[in-house]
Amino acid sequence: MSAPSRAAAPASPAGYRRVFAVPEFRAVFAAHVLSMLGVIVSEIALSVLVYDLTRSPLLSALTFALGFLPYAVGGTLLAPVADRFPARRVLVVCDAVCAGCVALMAAPGTSIGVLLALRCCLAVVAPVFSGTRMATLADVLGDGDLFVLGRSLLRIVAQSALLVGYGLGGLLLTVVAPRHALLITVDTFLASAALLRLGTRRRPARTDRRTDAPSGLRRLLGRPRVRVLLLVFWLPAAFSVVPEALAAPYADDLGGGSTGLGLLMCALPVGTVAGELAAGARLAPATRERIALPLLCATLLPYLGYALRPGLTASLLLLLLSGAGSAYTLGLDQWFVRAVPEELRGRAMTVLSAGLMTVQGVGMALAGVAAQVVGVRTAVAGAGAAGVLCCCGLALAARATESRDGAAPHMTGR
Structure with a gap:
């Protein structure tokens, strides 16, 4: 089936069912589910394995931190790979590299240093894979409303995988040893590679690596437009992770115990999924773009409610509201793909993914410092x-550059 037309987005919602009607997207979606579960289960299993070998909480926590830190390196140094080689080849090779790294982790006798180094390798590859996959969505779905909804679905899977994957991973480790759990994730990466290899068409590289400087x-x-939009993706995320980073001490302050902690960790992702589903299914493309900047300015407002010392129930409602406000990203996705030249799309998505993970890691670290003080x-x-002040400034900057993405001001969605 040929890719959808790149004509202007329709005036009414395309609906998520229309996205699933594209066979290539179904393959990309299924591969995304498998790779996400593989990443999450491998993180849990590796963290438990490192703790079992060292009895060190610091080294166990470091395995999670290493999932953030190398993103900037991979996103900066390897970003051109996403455009200089055929996308399908890049995706399959990335999955194969991840499978190989996890297989080495599962090997008996692997030292702690090697385990952590392999964890870094996974994190270096991740932004290239994520960026290439997002750029491929525009090839598969066109760069109109179907692309926005397809990207939204992949984000929803990522949020849902966090909710489901950690629970399933914990249950899995009650049945099998951490190394055996790692072997299961090898299969998920290989299955993802097979789906992408067999379920998507081969497309040429976007640029010639011999002439692409x-x-x-x-x-x-x-x-300027691209720089502003990257900041709109990145900076709010640095503030939005603060409640999750501080969920454990906050639950302790509230006397909520492990149940309260679990609810606090789930509230923001649940709100995000609900907001994206509602905006994607109910709103027309033009409407989603029109409300993007107001939602951007409002999404962190509920955090101010923490100053009133809310209880557990009120805190959960604040987090749900904030998560729902992140539906502004649907309009932002359309602006970004419109602003980026097609030949630079892969590296643009790679830089976007790498920066997003990096600022979230920085935001979590700074949250801990601030809470200590x-x-x-x-x-x-x-x-x-x-965050509200930052978002309002970003909204003004985005408005000032809106005519630089190839669309006239106030003509979004047409």
Whole structure:
């Protein structure tokens, strides 16, 4: 089946069912589910394995931190790979590399240093895979409303996988040893590679690696509209992770125990999934773009409620509201794909993915520092206040550059 037309987006919602009507997207979607479950289960299993071998909480926690830190390296150094080679080849090779790394982790006798190094390798490859997959969506679905809904579905899977995957991973480790759990994730990566190899068409590289100069990234970041949109994706995320980073001490302050902690960790992803589903299924493309900036300015406002010392129920409602506000990303996705030249799309998505993970890691670290100084509630409320001001400034910058993505001002969605 040929890719959908790149004509202007329709005036009414395309609906998620129309996205699933595209056979190639079904393959990409299924591969995404498998790879996400593989990543989550491998993170849990590796963390438990490292703790079993060292009895060190620090090294166990470090295995999670290493999932964030190398993203910037991979996203910066390897971003051109997403455009200089055929996308299907890049995706399959990335899955194969992940399967190989996890297989080595599962090998008996693998030292702690090697385990952590392999964890870094997974994190370096991840932004290239994610960026290439997102760029491939535009090839498969066109760069109109179907692309926005397809990207939304992949985000929803990622949020849902966090909710389901950690629970399933924990249950799995009650039945099998961590190394055996890692072997299961090898199969998920290989199955993802097979789906992408057999279920998607081969397309040529977007640029010729013999003539594509290293200035490709400079050319991308030299576009004011692209720079602003990247910041709109990144900076709110640095503030939004603060309640999740501080969920454990906050649950302890509330006396909620492990149940309260679990609910606090789930509330933001549940709100995000609900907001994206509602916006994607109910709103027309033009409407989603029209409300993007107001939602951007409002999404962190609920964090200010932490200053009122809410109980567990009220805190959950605040997090649900904030998560629902992240539906602004549907409009933002359309602006971004419109602003980026097609030949730079793969590296643009790679840089976007790498930056997003990096700022979230930084945000979590700074949240811990702030909570140590001023307390958990003040840290969350302060993140909300600073975040709202930052988002309002970003909204003004996005409005000022809106005519630079190839569309006239106030003509979004047509």
